[in-house]
Amino acid sequence: xxxxxxxxxxxxDMGFRRLNEKSVRAKMIEGILSLCAYAIIIxxxxxxxxxxxxxxxxxxxxxxxxxxxxPFHLYFLPKWExxxxxxxxSETSIEIIKGFLFKRKILIxxxxxxxVDAKQGPILxxxxxxxxxxxxxxxxxxxxxxxxxxxxxxxxEIEMYARLDDEQV
Amino acid sequence: xNKSDKLTIHRLHPISILYFIIAAIKESLxxxxxxxxxxxxxHEKIGDQISTLMINVTAGSLIILLFLVAAGLKWRAFTYxxxxxxxxxETGVVVTKKRWVTSDRIQSLDxxxxxxxxxxxxxxxxxxxxxxxxxxxxxxxxxEEEEKRIRQVLYEYKKDKLRExxxxxxxxxxxxxxxxxxxxxxxxxxxxxxxxxxLLKYWDITKGEDRDTLFTYLASWFDSNxxxxxxxxxxxxxxxxxxxxxxxxxxHFKLDKNERGEIEIQQGLFEKKHRTIAQHRIQAIxxxxxxxxxxxxxxxxxxxVIQNSQDEQVKKTIxxxxxxxxxxxxxxxxxxxxxxxxxxxxxxxxKARISYVGPLxxxxxxxxxxxxxxxxxxxxxxxxxxxxxxxxxxxxxYRTTGWNQSERFLxxxxxxxxxxxxxxxxxxxxxxxxxxTWMQERKHLASINMAVASGxxxxxxxLNHIPYEEAMKIYQCTLxxxxxx
Numbered sequence: 001x002x003x004x005x006x007x008x009x010x011x012x013d014m015g016f017r018r019l020n021e022k023s024v025r026a027k028m029i030e031g032i033l034s035l036c037a038y039a040i041i042i043x044x045x046x047x048x049x050x051x052x053x054x055x056x057x058x059x060x061x062x063x064x065x066x067x068x069x070x071p072f073h074l075y076f077l078p079k080w081e082x083x084x085x086x087x088x089x090s091e092t093s094i095e096i097i098k099g100f101l102f103k104r105k106i107l108i109x110x111x112x113x114x115x116v117d118a119k120q121g122p123i124l125x126x127x128x129x130x131x132x133x134x135x136x137x138x139x140x141x142x143x144x145x146x147x148x149x150x151x152x153x154x155x156x157e158i159e160m161y162a163r164l165d166d167e168q169v
Numbered sequence: 170x171n172k173s174d175k176l177t178i179h180r181l182h183p184i185s186i187l188y189f190i191i192a193a194i195k196e197s198l199x200x201x202x203x204x205x206x207x208x209x210x211x212h213e214k215i216g217d218q219i220s221t222l223m224i225n226v227t228a229g230s231l232i233i234l235l236f237l238v239a240a241g242l243k244w245r246a247f248t249y250x251x252x253x254x255x256x257x258x259e260t261g262v263v264v265t266k267k268r269w270v271t272s273d274r275i276q277s278l279d280x281x282x283x284x285x286x287x288x289x290x291x292x293x294x295x296x297x298x299x300x301x302x303x304x305x306x307x308x309x310x311x312x313e314e315e316e317k318r319i320r321q322v323l324y325e326y327k328k329d330k331l332r333e334x335x336x337x338x339x340x341x342x343x344x345x346x347x348x349x350x351x352x353x354x355x356x357x358x359x360x361x362x363x364x365x366x367x368l369l370k371y372w373d374i375t376k377g378e379d380r381d382t383l384f385t386y387l388a389s390w391f392d393s394n395x396x397x398x399x400x401x402x403x404x405x406x407x408x409x410x411x412x413x414x415x416x417x418x419x420x421h422f423k424l425d426k427n428e429r430g431e432i433e434i435q436q437g438l439f440e441k442k443h444r445t446i447a448q449h450r451i452q453a454i455x456x457x458x459x460x461x462x463x464x465x466x467x468x469x470x471x472x473x474v475i476q477n478s479q480d481e482q483v484k485k486t487i488x489x490x491x492x493x494x495x496x497x498x499x500x501x502x503x504x505x506x507x508x509x510x511x512x513x514x515x516x517x518x519x520k521a522r523i524s525y526v527g528p529l530x531x532x533x534x535x536x537x538x539x540x541x542x543x544x545x546x547x548x549x550x551x552x553x554x555x556x557x558x559x560x561x562x563x564x565x566x567y568r569t570t571g572w573n574q575s576e577r578f579l580x581x582x583x584x585x586x587x588x589x590x591x592x593x594x595x596x597x598x599x600x601x602x603x604x605x606t607w608m609q610e611r612k613h614l615a616s617i618n619m620a621v622a623s624g625x626x627x628x629x630x631x632l633n634h635i636p637y638e639e640a641m642k643i644y645q646c647t648l649x650x651x652x653x654x
Contacts, residue, residue, distance in 0.1 A: 092648050093648055099604075101606065101607070102604055102605070102606055103604065103606075103610075104602050104603065104605075105603040105604075105644075106600060106601070106602040106603075107600065107602070107603075107647055108599070108600040109596075109598070109599075109600075109648055112598075112599045112600065136599040136620075136622070137622030137627075138599035138600065138620035138621060138622040138623075138626075138627030138628070139599070139620055139627045141600065
């Protein structure tokens, strides 16, 4: 039996593209920032515990969870994201594959794409990467971490395909 | 209607100043904090000379005057002309805005009779246009004849085609329908619960005191079995209230198809709403069967319609038929919208049972632990119901789930307490997502999510734990329509 799960489908179907390799680094930096946020939360909790004698298990559990999440934030999640994330732009549709525990494969018919945005935060800017946002009349989907040239290319492609048919919403 | 009549400049009924005041108040709500600030400031400065009340009254009346003047000016500046092929509108006090709208750009003409409109026999006409911000024009408070005239002129232009739809086959809800509807609707339960809680609270407050309370009166009136009588009275009262609420929203409900094939819906007691929906704006049809309704064989139908209105009150779906016998659902939908409901649905395979029941059961068991620990000895046996209940819920979902992809329509059935049926036309799905957990991967199952557009937000529908091949079929069918065309 073929096509039994999303992952297998991805191997059998060619034409899927990966994200930019540099997005792993960008994701790691994002991970560091999240860890900093955790650290601040832990400090606040520490203050609360000493000042108002909050139960100790709150800070204990929070610290354990944060410590456990360090390898995930710094290594596994960025790696996995890069390994799993795929996208494909064809004449008729845009497809995105993502998720490790919950695999998701999203299909957006080309005619439904209303507009395409490319956005860039400070971290992505360092690596010259963009996040592409595809908006439909019912919400939007993102392709995070593609290079500037690819972003332009995607935009042009979608523009070209979208012009082919003039179906309404 | 002669030409000069069409070209004269019209103003709205003076009562629409009221509408403009309300609109102005709504707009300025975000500045409301300035008012106490001003009062405070004035109080600081000259508070020792004038009383606070005086300042408040002066400031308040000044603001009311401001609103009045602003609304009056707005009303004066608002003019419209109905012309041969469209409508010309001039608005704005400071910045004058001129809009010229041709009638082929008009998506729908909806009229609402608000409470105060009854007094002056006026109505509000909303002209909805295709696309963009500010895509609706609101003519507040125009007379009935004027509304008819506008409808006529704006539609005359389009009227060249169609007219052959002779058979008027509208649907109306009778008083009896409304009564059963309100009894079965959740309104009844909600009203009853509120009354009951209120009474309990009242009991709680007055319990310790010696003075005559409502309960002592009740006991003296109805003698020994006054509790039973009170409960019956409460049921009657909540029934009356829910009936009233149902009447307010659905009184004189009338569904019609006009000669252009558009659907016209009229409803309401105080606020009469008249809505026109063009066929091509319908994105999906939802049929909901609530538990009680289902038992007695009734259902309600809603439609997801593309709307442009930025109004906060606009709901995601429009109530298409609030209450109807189940047998008629299929034929009514086909008659009015051309949507076809599949009678034969695929059901999830037996191996999917565990996927429906398992996670819910696990959650029920997890919830059981704290309950078991915290609830004292004899009572905590009651919490054993929770895992059993979760098992039953999972089973219900398994039994409800069904789907069918036909040539033109996708029918999905899902839900736990309610049985929902969604009918989506092919090519209306905005995006579709296939999901798989490792459990599902092992069992060759998958879940699908899809979204259709409505005015404000997306409407999402999902189907869980169906065979991967079937999910893939639905997934790929999203696209196929284009190749046919």
